[in-house]
Amino acid sequence: MPWLLLLAAVLRTIMAFRPGFHHPDAIYQYLEPAHRILTGDGAVTWEWRVGMRSWLLPTLLVPPMTLGEALGPAGPWPVAMPRLAMGAASLSIVWSAWRLGHRHSPFAGLLAGFVAATWFEFLDLGVQTLAEPAATAALLPAAVLVTAARPSRRGAAIAGSLLTLAVLMRPHYAPAVATLVLVAWWPWRTEPVAWSLWGALIAGALASAIVGAGIDMANGAPPFSWIVENVRQNIVSGVAARYGVSPPLTYVTWLLQMWLVCAIPLAIGLRTGWRACPPLLGAAAVTIAVHMLIGHKEYRFIYLAVVTIVILSAIGWCDIIDHAVARWGERERPQLRIALIAGWGIASVLLAFGPVAQAHRRQGGPGSRIFAMLRDDPRTCGVALVYGASYADVPGTTGLRPVTPLGLFWFADPAAHGATPWQSVARNQSGYNRIVGSIPKTGTPPRDYREVYCEPASDVIGMCLYARPGGCTSTQGSPFRLNRVLARMVF
Template sequence: MTTNADVAPDLAVKVRAFAERCHPLGVLLLLAVAVRLPLAFWPNINHPDEIFQYLEPAWRLLGHDGIVTWEWRDGIRSWFLPTLFAGPVVLGDRLAPGGAGAFIVPRAAVGLASLSIVVSAWFFGARVSRMHAIVAALVAAIWFEIVYFAPHTLSEPLTTALIAPAALLLTGDLSWKRLAVGGALLALAFVWRFQYAPAMAVFALGACWRQWRNAIPLVSGGLLVLALAAMVDVAYGVAPFEWLILNIEQNLLHDRASEFGVAPAMAYLYELLIIWSGATLLLLCALRRGWRHAPLLIVAAVVNIAFHSAIQHKEYRFIFLSVVLLIIAAALGSADWGQMLRARPAWRRWALPIIAGGWVLLSLGLADTTKLMQDNWMRGTGAARLAADLRADPELCGLALYVTSYHLLPGSERLARGEPLYAFHPEDPLATGRLPVLVKKNEQAFNRIIAPPSSASELPADFSQRSCASMGDDGIACIFARSGACDATSATPFEINDVLVRLNY
């Protein structure tokens, strides 16, 4: 007969044997996947670009209609990333038709791509000690800002997933192979987000500073990738890197981005202080020690913040690379404290759990303590609920947006299920001052409207209010519905892409 006393030692032996067989990096990667993949299903949106600059163009590449923003009309975007997203988009649409899968699978793919940050952090730490490797990889796996941005289909997290391993390859013991691969990764990162070029230059110069011949393999690897990017441009009928020249002309010379908001030079430092709050001093102390192990990470992070601080239009996502590099450097510095504890016999076995547990508690504590982070987790979820209601509506045959911005909406297919989409915007030159009249005049083209509840009296009388949801800073929006079909032959100048052209949005 087996007793509890027999089972307990046997279980302990099995646990130890399992732990010995499992490499810590593998366990940390599984942990990273476990905290990232569920967020692919959480329908929050950090910024409209993740839909309208990447997923919506990818959807159009597959032969569907979609919303076309001014960036694509003016040719300031490369088709490289939308082309890559087309694969996950079509896979997701086949797995879960109706728009949801085409949103989830690309997010899951981007989340998995962020695992390169975890691997890079491990090997940065492994240059010092096993404890440094474990702490650095753990922090990269669970730090709330990295986890938050991981599934968002934006250029910043994707580019950071390239720059982190490039930084690893271009520091430490260099070889021609490491230099060539590192140069290729930096070139690809440049194509995806050229605004990170100053930070990338820190690693390129660091690799070549003492031995300028290292520039040969580094540049060679980069040129191969740039040639591939040029071929992608040619395949879409545009001159190689024409989008880059137009982007610089529009955003850096004509400052077009400032139309979407400006902030003072110190805004990023202020935002970091808000998000890290009481942990800021602790992180700075850890960074001071981390300088000994990875100074170029800190230099590149500071250069990136300084460059983006000089640009008037600011968004926190722009310095995501800096956040990642600083957090990895701080994790490396904190592992020094763990080694100090380990040097004391009484604390030897508790050193790693204390440091690792401290990072976990710190990350959990900061993840939802500020209004800024709370808003980040919830932004776009209300629009997603309205979109889900519309996709499940069998009578939907046309949808209009009334005094409601498209920015937080999840793309035309996930919103209107491929049905015609119209917009009545107060700044539209054709509609200024006449919105109530025009929406009533054109109501036969649609049978569903998304509008603020305060606008109910301006809508046609046969539309009644249904479900409502928060649109964040834009207030509440509701679905208004009427019975009956739509007149597919009804010509109206308020199709959403026509409106965006007039608004230059």
């Protein structure tokens, strides 16, 4: 087990320092609010303006971000350290996989732990500052505790606390949490210990709920009001639909696109592996079903289901090996086990280079590399993003030195009074000595600016960095400061 955790930690450390982000939400829903808590500066998107986001995860990211800023004004630390913290939290999934597999056999524990440590999706998403990986990291060990052969009160209390944290991170996982506990504890419903277990579970849940409520109030928000507002905005008002609506079976399509031909052996392993933890499979099925009913879909939303399917499939393949040994003889067992471990490792590497996985991995890469250059340059005193370089393509104020003004020059902005974004930045260039524009280019930089570096376009937007000599005047009253544009344009 320690070697599995070490392997997982090394791989996640590498991924934490990789430029880019899986989705803009990793920056603007979590890192930027954490940056606001720490420095008072950070982007405020429409979700935060209407109060439909929890302060829990941003608050938990403040300590590693504080450490990142303390490591120096240059370097990737303020973004990388929170990712390292997320990667450390995701080690709970490796432990959970090992425990679930070990209930079947020591080799099943080894294989399940190895797969959890090395599977490409667990590495890609496990270090992202997103609610789904955080919720899954809390939910998996809770599943181990509630499905124990003889659940204990202490285990039930810890599980209740973890499950509540998971729901506070991702409220959409609440039906999965309910399914997990009810299916796991249904056989205990008539036992005298049942009331004791439920009492301990509820006590643990209340402890986490109190922490969550306290964090909300510390940040000036009524406790859990964000849940009500989230439902009102996304379900009642249908605001999420403006970001795209997909048919119910989209998740099935995405899973096939992500896993390609390996979807077949994954399904074969799951056919027997589900017996290792039926309540967890039930939670995964409910997760997919709930999200199929929601119009706006993103692959990361069903991360809990992805993790569950992969781990249970790995355990199922140990059963298949046992059947093969029974047929071909005990002497073949070592070779079959080595081949099975190697097969899972090779499959993970090959799928990591699949088109969908690579597209996810390249998201935010150009903007992150450009902003890394800006953070490393002490002469940067103001940065202008010019359409089509969007705030969603860069790591926000978190990726710059503290209190570096960030401006956004967008098309159809009423504050531009009919001028193009490039015309507006030319008129306001005294407040910015660095410009970030897109590839393909949408205009020409002012004459005092020279091209410093360009990130070519691929399946994500490319970017160019332009610089002029000299410093910046104050932009405090500028209508083009990022938060003023976000509020004006309802971003």
